[in-house]
Amino acid sequence: MIRVGVIGARGRMGAEVVRAVEAAPDAEVVAAIDADDPLSTLTEAGVEVAVDFTHPGVVMGNLEFCVANDIHCVVGTSGFDGPRLEKLTSWLAPKPSLGVLIAPNFAIGAVLSMRFAELAAKYYDSAEVIELHHPRKLDAPSGTAAHTARLISQARAAAGVPAMPDATVEEQLGARGTLVEDVRVHSLRISGLIAHQEVVFGQEGETLTIRHDSLDRKSFMPGVLLAVREVAKHPGLSLGLDKYMDL
Numbered sequence: 001m002i003r004v005g006v007i008g009a010r011g012r013m014g015a016e017v018v019r020a021v022e023a024a025p026d027a028e029v030v031a032a033i034d035a036d037d038p039l040s041t042l043t044e045a046g047v048e049v050a051v052d053f054t055h056p057g058v059v060m061g062n063l064e065f066c067v068a069n070d071i072h073c074v075v076g077t078s079g080f081d082g083p084r085l086e087k088l089t090s091w092l093a094p095k096p097s098l099g100v101l102i103a104p105n106f107a108i109g110a111v112l113s114m115r116f117a118e119l120a121a122k123y124y125d126s127a128e129v130i131e132l133h134h135p136r137k138l139d140a141p142s143g144t145a146a147h148t149a150r151l152i153s154q155a156r157a158a159a160g161v162p163a164m165p166d167a168t169v170e171e172q173l174g175a176r177g178t179l180v181e182d183v184r185v186h187s188l189r190i191s192g193l194i195a196h197q198e199v200v201f202g203q204e205g206e207t208l209t210i211r212h213d214s215l216d217r218k219s220f221m222p223g224v225l226l227a228v229r230e231v232a233k234h235p236g237l238s239l240g241l242d243k244y245m246d247l
């Protein structure tokens with residue numbers, strides 16, 4: 001049995017993770033902590049894999065503790081940029097057998113749609129990302145949208161695709177979304193939604209839209225369980241659940 005600690009266990013995702021791990025035949029929740037609970041609960045319970053669904057403002061402190069205490073980490077919390085990933089890499093340097101996965105999205109369809117977007121990127125003049133989420137989400141744009149935009153941008157740069165056509169010279173603040181690298185990202189917050197994303201590509205006479213919808217937070221659980229099972233087999237820092245999949 002894999003001994004799992006859930007950080008953010010009373011949150012929307014954390015509570016779902018506790019249920020999913022408890023139902024798994026090969027893993028058990030030995031610690032479930034939330035804001036104000038001491039991180040030492042994890043070491044006292046002998047946690048092997050910590051799963052973090054908290055807030056961008058606290059996740060780095062949680063990871064610093066887990067890495068220092070040789071606990072593998074599966075991280076769904078958003079807010080990871082280049083400097084954060086560099087810091088994590090430096091923490092992991094003296095721990096060659098420890099695995100940390102930062103996954104912007106655990107839904108299998110979302111992982112596939114990011115890969116599809118990366119593949120499509122070099123074939124189109126234009127690409128923009130629209131993410132749609134529940135209105136209690138704290139951050140914008142979503143981690144998934146930012147990651148998708150970076151993948152598109154990097155794929156276009158690698159293929160030498162010229163800048164996207166856009167004649168806008170007068171823009172009311174925010175009307176064209178925000179730029180992640182050179183890709184526009186638009187964020188909607190709508191009651192009734194959970195987590196959704198469209199990537200729209202276009203060229204003369206043709207568009208391609210790649211859309212993914214998480215209709216229930218259960219959609220993230222197969223990916224979380226896959227990560228819990230795999231993280232110890234993938235030492236170092238991995239970005240994206242696709243690193244544990246045969247894509």
Ligand SMILES: NC(=O)C1=CN([C@@H]2O[C@H](COP(=O)(O)OP(=O)(O)OC[C@H]3O[C@@H](n4cnc5c(N)ncnc54)[C@H](OP(=O)(O)O)[C@@H]3O)[C@@H](O)[C@H]2O)C=CC1
Binds near residue numbers: 011056103107
């Ligand atoms: N990668 C993926 O597939 C997914 C990622 N996410 C991301 O996961 C994160 C959490 O989302 P969600 O569950 O909706 O958010 P919630 O706000 O529902 O849950 C976060 C929980 O973490 C708690 N918390 C805050 N600080 C700490 C701390 N220092 N230690 C332990 N627990 C703490 C919060 O307590 P309190 O409310 O008191 O602050 C809350 O209970 C977000 O960043 C979101 O974007 C969400 C869905 C899927």
Ligand SMILES: O=C(O)C1=N[C@H](C(=O)O)C[C@H](O)C1
Binds near residue numbers: 138
């Ligand atoms: O806050 C959420 O709900 C979600 N957050 C992640 C993100 O920021 O991309 C993943 C998913 O979109 C749900």
